[in-house]
Amino acid sequence: MLRLLITIPFLLALIVFSACNQDSIQMWFLDWGWKSSVGVLTLIVAAFFFALGALSLWFAELRQRGRARRAEQQIRTLEEQIAELRRQQAETFNPPAVPPPAPPAAPYRDVLPR
Template structure:
């Protein structure tokens, strides 16, 4: 929409200049020479300038599109690495908790008698 706001008034001004200035003039360009109205010459020159500008912008956009694609590919690679690292972290933490549970269950004392050693110590005193 913004492009139209810029382009439409530009073209309208060129057309008005073309319609107002209909007197023919001699136009010399390097080796060529012809007669045309200043309005038509302005319109043609404006359109040529517009297309050269559009081509310049398009060329710069192509470079930007390439950089964008490379950046998106890098993001996908980094997201994959992050997912792999998260999976490895989860696996390692679950293994660690499982080994801690096994160690705690094997190191906990099992009572051999119905009375505890604490009761034996208190009875002796």
């Protein structure tokens, strides 16, 4: 929202400036020369730098996305390690219960007959 509050007035001022400056003037760049209005030149320069800013923002966002993906992968790995350590801790402090030996089916008697 803050970007719009900055961008919209700037664009409106740029459009008003372009509309007010329609007189053609001679321009030179090194050996090249052409006639154009200051307003059109202003719009072309603004569009060029807008594209340049968008491109640099895109590159910065690509780096940020790569960092975010690596961080998410590291979080998943660490969460798996925590789960494994908790499982090991539970086994160490709470060993599986060994069932008591089953009582004999019948009372003990001498194996030899009397």
